[in-house]
Amino acid sequence: MRRAVAAAEGRWVRHPRWSLALKGAIAAALAWYVGVLAPAPFSDYPYYAPLGAVVATTSTLARSVRESVQAILAILVGAVVARGVDLVLAPSALSVALVVGLALLCSGWHRFGQMGTWAVTSALFVLIIGNAAKVEFVGAYAGLVVVGAAIGVGVNLLVPPLPLTPSGDALARLRDVLADQVDSLADGLEGDLPPSPEQWQERRREVSPTLAQAREAIARTREAARANVRLRRHRDRAATQVRRAAALDTAAEVVDDLVRLLVEWESTERDVVALGPRLRPSAATALRAYGRALAGVGPGLVDQGVLAEVDRGVDALRREVLRTRQEVDEDYFVAGAVVLALRRGAAALAAT
Structure with missing residues (x-):
């Protein structure tokens, strides 16, 4: 029994991706639960909270904080781009092309690091999915990602990776x-x-x-x-x-x-x-x-x-x-x- 436990422990520590997957799953589940319990309009979009949790648990503790901030900034920039285009163009292939093009330009900003692609994702979500409830969707989307990221950082803080x-x-x-x-x-x-x-x-x-x-x-x-x-x-x-x-x-x-x-x-x-x-x-x-x-x-x-x-x-x-x-x-x-x-x-x- 001890030999089996030792072998399992050895495999576990040699594959940090396993613990990362477990922490990500736990953080996403907690974020979903918080999103469901949140007041409206946040509870109408609980599935966005796990996105922030995943961002914050896929790397080291120091990087998770940095990348969470970068992802949130990219999301806000994407939302601004989508709302700006929405003010001058009705939803169409032209508006989608313009939003994606502008968001891709913004995603290359060095301040975003590797999280720049969130600007494009956010812009498309806000333009297409959030068209019916413009202000509520943007607030709920960004807010839930922030909450989810905070939960992910908390999980990482409790069990930080140390891949020695x-x-x-x-x-x-x-x-x-x-x-x-x-x-x-x-x-x-x-x-x-x-x-x-x-x-x-x-x-x-x-x-x-x-x-x-x-x-x-x-x-x-x-x-x-x-x-x-x-x-x-x-x-x-x-x-x-x-x-x-x-x-x-x-x-x-x-x-x-x-x-x-x-x-x-x-x-x-x-x-x-x-x-x-x-x-x-x-x-x-x-x-x-x-x-x-x-x-x-x-x-x-x-x-x-x-x-x-x-x-x-x-x-x-x-x-x-x-x-x-x-x-x-x-x-x-x-x-x-x-x-x-x-x-x-x-x-x-x-x-x-």
Whole structure:
């Protein structure tokens, strides 16, 4: 039984859309109930209250307040547009076209954010549905949306979203992709000859989509933490996750630099390569250590023993680069850049 409950809880926290749907349904039902009990003319249009409730429960607490205000402003602007057109034109295809065109222009105002489409919806409702009772409909429509939004914000305030688990999962996916990419680079350096451009291409991983998802997830979590009472119980976990995100963000830049340097400069198509047979083994060892350190980035602290192994590997590569520079009259700037990138990556992991 406990195992089943734990599994269900794990699924619940990994799918914030479920809790969002439940909160939206509860807020909409409450808003409908309030709309039905409201005095006339509000009780004649109770179905508009749930619209405001849905707007206020489909995002984080801070965003729900902002988007509720934006939606209400857009609704009022749409109503004004519809009433203005109604004063000069009778209901017709021409009046609908004019209302929609003007409302669409207004919906692009940056103050509305993503809620600008409410201006068009409001304008059409007021022009067509509210034509029989112009003043009463506008007041009831706007008023009920405001009430519904207030109920939605209240529900969000009681149970604010804090998607730490989904953002943690996104960071874990990013970590795995980065560690796999580093290991793949190390594999390419362990042969007698450097890989060809085609072989390097086969070793490249699609990091950008995973990185974008992780950044978006962390941004949502940071926004959800604003004025969130649940943060008190999860403050340490949230702070640790922010540090992990910063370290992995830096790691993504480091890995991108490493891929670019090695793919471009350590290839069979170049007469002068970045590392050569003397430096490739040391570089592969340092990359292996860095890959293991990346793979170990989790909710807890990074293993200090693994970080020390990275430092030793990078230091060994640095010394080998210095010796090779002295013995061979070459600058080995790219090899030095590899060392600097690995040092930067190790320092970011140590900061977690």
